[in-house]
Amino acid sequence: MKKTDTSSYQHFLKVVDCQQACPAHTPVPEYIRLIAEKRYTDAYLINWKSNVFPGVLGRVCDRPCEPACRRGRVEDTPVAICRLKRVASDLKGDISAFLPKIPRKKNGKRIALIGAGPASMTVARDLLPLGYDVVLYERDAKAGGMMRSQIPAFRLPETVLDEELNYIINMGLECHFGEEINSLDNLLQANFDAIFVGTGAPNGRWLTIPGHDKAGDQIQTGISFLANVSFEHVSEVPKKVVVLGGGNTAMDCCRTAKRLGATDIKVLVRSSYEAMKASPWEKEDAAAEGIALMPNYSPLEYVITDGKLTGMKFEEVASVYDKVGNRTLQPTGEILHVDCDMVLVAVGQDTAFPWIERDIGIDFNQWQLPKLNKKSLQSTHAKVFFGGDAAFGPKNIISAVANGHQAAISMDLFCQNADPVQDRSDSSFSLTSQKMGIHEWSYQSTIDHQARNLVPHIAWEEAVKQLAAEVELGFDEKLALEEASRCLNCDVHTVFTESTCIECSACEDVCPMDCINFVEEEVDDNQVVKQFRVAELNAEQPLLVSAPLKTGHIMVKDEDVCLHCGLCAERCPTGAWDMKKLEITNTHATIKGGAK
Numbered sequence: 001m002k003k004t005d006t007s008s009y010q011h012f013l014k015v016v017d018c019q020q021a022c023p024a025h026t027p028v029p030e031y032i033r034l035i036a037e038k039r040y041t042d043a044y045l046i047n048w049k050s051n052v053f054p055g056v057l058g059r060v061c062d063r064p065c066e067p068a069c070r071r072g073r074v075e076d077t078p079v080a081i082c083r084l085k086r087v088a089s090d091l092k093g094d095i096s097a098f099l100p101k102i103p104r105k106k107n108g109k110r111i112a113l114i115g116a117g118p119a120s121m122t123v124a125r126d127l128l129p130l131g132y133d134v135v136l137y138e139r140d141a142k143a144g145g146m147m148r149s150q151i152p153a154f155r156l157p158e159t160v161l162d163e164e165l166n167y168i169i170n171m172g173l174e175c176h177f178g179e180e181i182n183s184l185d186n187l188l189q190a191n192f193d194a195i196f197v198g199t200g201a202p203n204g205r206w207l208t209i210p211g212h213d214k215a216g217d218q219i220q221t222g223i224s225f226l227a228n229v230s231f232e233h234v235s236e237v238p239k240k241v242v243v244l245g246g247g248n249t250a251m252d253c254c255r256t257a258k259r260l261g262a263t264d265i266k267v268l269v270r271s272s273y274e275a276m277k278a279s280p281w282e283k284e285d286a287a288a289e290g291i292a293l294m295p296n297y298s299p300l301e302y303v304i305t306d307g308k309l310t311g312m313k314f315e316e317v318a319s320v321y322d323k324v325g326n327r328t329l330q331p332t333g334e335i336l337h338v339d340c341d342m343v344l345v346a347v348g349q350d351t352a353f354p355w356i357e358r359d360i361g362i363d364f365n366q367w368q369l370p371k372l373n374k375k376s377l378q379s380t381h382a383k384v385f386f387g388g389d390a391a392f393g394p395k396n397i398i399s400a401v402a403n404g405h406q407a408a409i410s411m412d413l414f415c416q417n418a419d420p421v422q423d424r425s426d427s428s429f430s431l432t433s434q435k436m437g438i439h440e441w442s443y444q445s446t447i448d449h450q451a452r453n454l455v456p457h458i459a460w461e462e463a464v465k466q467l468a469a470e471v472e473l474g475f476d477e478k479l480a481l482e483e484a485s486r487c488l489n490c491d492v493h494t495v496f497t498e499s500t501c502i503e504c505s506a507c508e509d510v511c512p513m514d515c516i517n518f519v520e521e522e523v524d525d526n527q528v529v530k531q532f533r534v535a536e537l538n539a540e541q542p543l544l545v546s547a548p549l550k551t552g553h554i555m556v557k558d559e560d561v562c563l564h565c566g567l568c569a570e571r572c573p574t575g576a577w578d579m580k581k582l583e584i585t586n587t588h589a590t591i592k593g594g595a596k
Contacts, residue, residue, distance in 0.1 A: 001521065001528050001554065003547045006495075009429035012582045014542050015559045016491045018081060021068035023402035025587060026050040028065055028081055029491040033443060035084055036484040038477075043088035045098055048167075050587065051085075052122050052401050053147070055160040058086025059472065060151055062248075062279060062396040070490050073561060077452035079486045080475075087480040089160070095167075100129035102172050107131035109415045112192040114181050117145025118397045119388030120198035121168050122404025123411070126589045128171040130412060135192075136173055139180035140231075143169065145200050146389070147397060149227040150249065152256050153468040184356045184384070194383050194411045197356075197370075198400070201349040201389040207244060211302030211309070215343070218309040219302065222253045222346030229256055229467075236261050238341030242312055243267045244299060245346035246276030251283065253344045254291045259467045266338055268297045268312075270329055272319045285471065288460050297336060298329060302343065311339045349394045369393060376410040376420035377403060385411055405587055412589040428586035434492055434566075434579045441566050441579055443489045453483045491582045492564050496555060498546050501576040503553065507568035508533070515558040516568060521548060528556065 004011055013020050018028040027046060034043035047054035061082050069078030109132050113120040116138035124134045142148060143165045147156065169175060181187055187195060204221025206212065212219065220228075222245065228234040241262040243254045246269035254265050267286070269276055273295040276283060287293055297314040304310070316334040321327050351369060356362060361381040363371040370379050370386050377385050387403030389395060410420035434442040456473040457463070463471045475483060508516050519531035529535075541560035548554055569577040 001543075001545050001556070004543070004545045008426060009582065009584050011542055011544075012429070012431070012491075012493055013584065015493060015562075016582060017068040017070050018065040018079075019491065021064045022051075023064070023399045024051045024405060025402075025584060026065070027491060027583070029487055029489050030581075030583075031088060032079070032081070032084055032484050032487040033489065035087055035480060036444065036487075038481075040088050040091035041093045041095060041098070044092040045095060047085055047088055048095070051398060052125055052168075052404070053118065053164045053397065054085050055089035055164050056147060056156060057398060058082060058084075058089050058474075059160070060147075060156050061085070061398055064398070070488050070563075071486055073563065074449060074488070075451065075486075080452055080455070080483050083455050083472075083475055084480065084483060086474050090474055091477065091480075099167060100171070102128055103131040105131065106133055107415075109133070109193045110135065110191060111411060111415075112137065112187060112190070112195045114184075114187075114195065114197050115145060115199035115390070116140070116143035116165075116175075116177075117198050117200050117388055117400060118147060119390070119400040119404040119407070120145075120196060121165065122401045123196050123198070123387070123408045124173050125168045125171070126405060126408035127412065128168075128173060130589060132412075132415075134173055136175045137179050137181050138175070138177050141177050143175070143177070145198070146223075149230050150223050150252070152226065152229070152252050154255070154259065154463065154466070154471050155252070157468070157470050180355075182355050184362075185360050188360065188381075188383065192383070193415050194385065196407055196411065197384065197386045197390050198388050198404070199351075199353075199390045201351045201394045203350045203352045204345065205348040205350060207299060207345050207347055209299055209301050211304050214304045214307065215302050215309040218341065219343045219345060222249045222344050223349060225344050226252055226256060229260070234260070238262065240264045240340045241266075241342045241344065242338055242340040243344045243346060245269060245348075246271055246278055246295070247346060248278050248282050249349075250344075250346035251278045251286045253346050254286055255289060255464075256467070257342075257344070258289055258291060258464045262342075264339075266292045266294055266340075268294045268299070268314060268338070270296070270298045270317060271327075272296060275319060275327070289464050290460075298331070300335070303337070309341065309343065311337055312343065313337055349389070351390055351393060367393070373421060375406075375424070377407045378410055378414070378420055382414070405589075408589040425586040428584070430583045430585065431493065431495060431580035432583065434581055435569075441492075443492050443579075443581075444485065448485075450482065450486055452486070453479045489564055492566075492579050493582060494544070494557065494562060494564065494566075494568060495578050495580045496544065496546055496557070497576050497578070498549055498555075500574045501546075501549055501555065502574055503549060503551055504573065506571045506573065507577055510567045510571040512565065512567065513561045513563060515561045517556045517558075518549075518553050519556060521552065521554045528554075532556070532558065534558070534561065 031043040031046045063082045066078040111134045113136045204223040237260045241257045300313040314336040316332045317329040363380040385407045387407045388400035514533040538560040544557040546555040
């Protein structure tokens with residue numbers, strides 16, 4: 001069994017499951033500790049550096065961090081990481097004095113951004129402080145992209161979105177709103193050193209079953225409907241509405257229709273309820289508002305009567321999975337007729353690049369997505385970079401933000417004549433001891449069994465009466481502090497130093513999880529594992545393995561069950577164990593290049 005490689009941050013990051021799961025690697029435990037200390041502005045700024053839109057993401061993030069949360073070792077429910085992010089936003093003070101200072105003397109490089117969604121705005125936020133001139137082109141009248149056009153105001157108030165977008169715009173971003181780019185070739189002929197494409201996936205997919213061509217505007221794609229509502233082109237809908245699809249867009253469509261006057265709303269989807277792509281909380285909120293979610297129905301046709309859409313026919317199906325998890329839908333023979341006056345189709349989105357000429361050096365794959373270097377997000381045309389949904393198809397805001405950071409690093413390196421792949425840092429991190437005394441640490445290390453707090457919301461019957469009334473109220477300070485105390489501080493790592501270990505076994509004895517093992521080194525790793533005090537439960541979680549000690553034994557710690565309580569470091573008489581906080585420092589375009 002080889003000694004664990006701790007020369008890069010990868011081992012340590014894998015142990016901080018929430019931070020690892022976040023596409024932008026937001027330092028979750030760090031900002032939760034600051035909330036616990038009532039340092040809300042500092043907590044917001046840590047988020048702002050990492051995920052750029054804390055107020056937005058504190059409300060509408062897909063929360064990949066929460067299923068990964070190690071609180072699951074203690075309770076069934078994770079820490080409410082997303083809603084604590086909102087706490088930092090709601091309770092922060094004035095942050096204007098803490099925003100990056102923009103150099104008066106520029107570095108002579110010009111960047112063009114196409115589209116004002118989360119990926120492009122992240123690129124701008126990262127490159128403006130480095131002295132770049134950044135020019136934004138957006139076909140809509142305001143910035144935000146899908147954050148503005150596809151997320152209803154009852155989930156994301158416009159004031160919150162505008163505030164966080166304006167932090168970036170006010171850095172000196174040159175904005176051309178209402179100006180659509182119709183030719184990338186023409187833009188390449190302009191005086192830009194690099195171009196970022198962040199135009200999202202703007203086309204909703206149609207469901208072209210029989211009757212589609214005769215229904216006219218009684219059938220709309222979900223994203224077009226939401227955009228029309230957002231920009232106040234639509235203010236009412238018919239009474240009977242069917243929504244096709246099981247993702248978050250479908251949930252937003254049905255809840256929006258309810259607020260615009262629909263009284264009979266049904267959401268039908270081919271998959272089972274459990275397999276619906278919508279987040280569990282989105283499905284729960286839709287159901288709480290009296291909307292019927294009907295899984296296991298496959299659409300057959302739009303019913304047209306006297307030239308108008310009057311309903312839809314569906315066939316009931318059963319989801320059958322093979323041994324490797326592939327799903328097939330098997331018809332049951334049962335036919336369902338649903339009356340409706342309007343259908344909103346939310347079954348997927350596609351990218352659209354008719355404005356990118358196919359003879360300028362940018363290659364596309366069979367799905368008409370650009371061929372990119374996945375590490376640099378650079379296309380086959382060296383000057384052109386992609387990110388967000390425009391790069392990989394529909395995902396979510398936090399993934400787009402992560403792409404923005406990634407592309408900003410690449411564009412900075414490219415503009416400074418460095419290689420966007422070879423010259424980016426992969427090992428820039430620090431580990432800082434949290435020791436404040438023999439038995440004291442600079443973080444809360446006790447573990448309790450407090451249940452997750454529920455986020456208060458306005459009454460459901462009142463929520464559906466107003467289009468822009470925010471449903472969730474967020475945590476007040478009392479609930480926020482209680483929830484923050486549930487974090488296990490997984491970014492504070494047990495770091496072991498072989499040279500000072502005397503193999504007294506005090507750490508083994510005191511460990512409440514029995515995850516520390518001093519064992520004989522064997523050629524066969526399976527023989528090593530058999531010596532563990534507690535059997536290894538999760539093979540995907542790394543082990544911390546030491547070099548051979550003076551006796552020839554090795555120390556092996558199972559990171560999967562470690563609670564980072566620090567008892568091993570408190571008990572160790574020689575200081576071989578220490579508790580050290582991880583900080584990753586290579587996540588932004590400040591490694592090389594930029595203004596000096």
